[in-house]
Amino acid sequence: MAAALRIGVIGGSIAGCAAAVAGTRAGAEVTVYERSGAELQDRGFGIVMPPPLHRELVGRGYLEAGMETAPVATRVWLTREPGGRSTRELARQTSPVTPCNWGLLWRSLRASAGAVRYLRGQPVTSVGEDRDGRAVITTARGEERYDVVVGADGHASRTRQLLAPGLLPEPAGYPVWRGAIPLSALAEHPRELELLRGAWVTLGFPGGHGIFYLIPGAPRDGAPAGPDDRLLAYAVYGRPPATRAADPGPYVRELAQEHFPAAWAQIVAHGTHRTTACHPVADVQVPRAARAPLLLAGDAAGVSRPHTASGAVKALQDALCLERVLLEGPTVAAALERYADERTAAGARLVELGRRMGRAQVEETPDWAAMGQDEVDAWFRGVLAGTRHYLYAQEARAD
Ligand SMILES: Cc1cc2nc3c(=O)[nH]c(=O)nc-3n(C[C@H](O)[C@H](O)[C@H](O)COP(=O)(O)OP(=O)(O)OC[C@H]3O[C@@H](n4cnc5c(N)ncnc54)[C@H](O)[C@@H]3O)c2cc1C
CATH class of the missing domain: 3.30.9.60 (D-Amino Acid Oxidase; Chain A, domain 2)
Incomplete structure (x- = not known):
């Protein structure tokens, strides 16, 4: 039997937990590295999402049916x-x-990603590639190798710099x-x-x-x-x-x-x-959201002005896309190319719309x-x- 795909996720917040669920559902072995040592559940802010997306996420096991909402x-x-x-x-x-x-959203995603290896208090210090094209994640505890690395490290993402050196958010x-x-x-x-x-x-x-x-x-x-x-x-x-x-x-x-x-x-x-x-x-969008073995999800890939109420929505859609492309294959590289085509375009549309909304x-x-x-x-x-x-x-x- 072929060994399972190994996915390393940098960041264990909304995008990271959603990507972990996606990877697990696609049959991969997932490890999440989260910098923060504490539970990420006390932010208490509102996040709005489209009702059809909420239903889809419950139906596919990303969110618990019992998670409270206020539609x-x-x-x-x-x-x-x-x-x-x-x-x-x-x-x-x-x-x-x-x-x-x-x-509650984070807790529900975290519960759905329950089976993954979730390493708290472990900031990733660098991501590199070995001679065989596998990604190498380094933390204070050492190095681990992965077939795919998901950069889900938020708006100030350092992983983004690997795909788009010098790209900075625009205030x-x-x-x-x-x-x-x-x-x-x-x-x-x-x-x-x-x-x-x-x-x-x-x-x-x-x-x-x-x-x-x-x-x-x-x-x-x-x-x-x-x-x-x-x-x-x-x-x-x-x-x-x-x-x-x-x-x-x-x-x-x-x-x-x-x-x-x-x-x-x-x-x-x-x-x-x-x-x-x-x-x-501020807003920012990478010119391309993946280049094997690396892909970006959530705010790491792009941030639109919050008028679009879509940052978490996009992170969740990124995950649904990741699951689909991994299942479709036929190779990891082809899957990541399709992810980049779809999710870069979606992010760029949101950034443009957010600017128009902010202007108006x-x-x-x-x-x-x-x-x-x-x-x-x-x-x-x-x-x-x-x-x-x-x-x-x-x-x-x-x-
Ligand atoms: C005013 C406002 C209103 C909003 N309203 C909505 C809304 O209604 N609907 C909506 O969909 N979105 C909304 N958003 C956007 C949404 O909050 C964000 O897009 C979303 O939370 C981003 O999630 P993320 O997981 O990508 O990033 P984050 O939540 O920032 O998570 C990044 C994680 O990566 C970790 N990390 C960073 N560096 C490292 C490292 N080196 N190693 C390990 N871990 C690391 C961090 O500790 C953090 O946990 C709003 C945003 C704002 C500001």
Whole structure:
């Protein structure tokens, strides 16, 4: 019997665990190297994915059927009433999404990859090739040889440098502030919570916008989280502050106070956050996502601006593609070529779309206050420019 294909995966987060499931399903022996020594489950941020992808991942054993999600089917666009502090609804669109909690998603993928050798606290220090064309992964504990190495080491990937030396992320010039707040702390906002139980919200303001949606909470003391344990997740994009502060919280609260309807500004100003973060927005895409024996997955292969809500989605689709090409063969090199053809093109489309979305929703925002349903629909058709994207099911099939 031929020896099983050996796959080494660098990075044990969303892309790495998904690639590990893919490799195992394709009959390979998989080892995952994760730099972090701790469990990667406490990030608590929201991740949205298309419902058909979620169903496919459950059906194929990538995600557990019991993983909590908070699906909604409508997107509501809001802005502040001109000259006042109340909320005005501009438009509603059909937009079925499956919001997940990053930690639960990771845990579910990790459980599905249960059989693989998952080495925590083991940063990969280099990747090379031996004389027979096999990849050599080096860590502080020594060297191991693999037929395929998956670089799933995130947005600052060092593995990417092996396929695209000198390629650097391109800054968008604006940041995103993210937060998650327990619903129990938002009792004073019944109207906003009622809206969010059936829809995800985009709140437009001059020079930026905010996204708000509900995600499942994490289990507490081993007991599964229920609907009351959900979190309100948000992401606010806007002009950067003139000076960089150690704590970015006060600036985003000022931004919200200046531009949001009063109720939504109070939500962002709320002290009871479960998590907060502020990242500069940037994007990058490798010119080719694989060259045997190396392939890149998730953010290592490419990062689109987060307006596309697609980084984790892409990592999961990368894994589905990897499983398929490995099963189709006929050789590892041919499989990786097909992976590169498909996934490089998909990543490049997302980067382009993310730039157009960023231009329209942050850099050159429209006069939201003057817009209604027809204007929002026409404006976004222009931004999509024919690109299919799952957040705009009205304009395109969900894919
Ligand atoms: C504001 C915001 C909102 C977003 N919303 C969405 C959304 O709604 N939907 C969606 O699909 N995506 C979304 N994303 C994107 C998504 O979060 C990322 O694309 C995804 O988490 C990337 O996963 P990854 O596994 O590729 O990278 P990471 O999660 O960054 O993992 C990389 C891993 O590699 C490890 N590592 C690095 N170097 C080494 C080494 N040398 N050796 C061993 N291990 C190493 C790291 O420790 C880490 O665990 C959003 C992103 C942002 C910023």
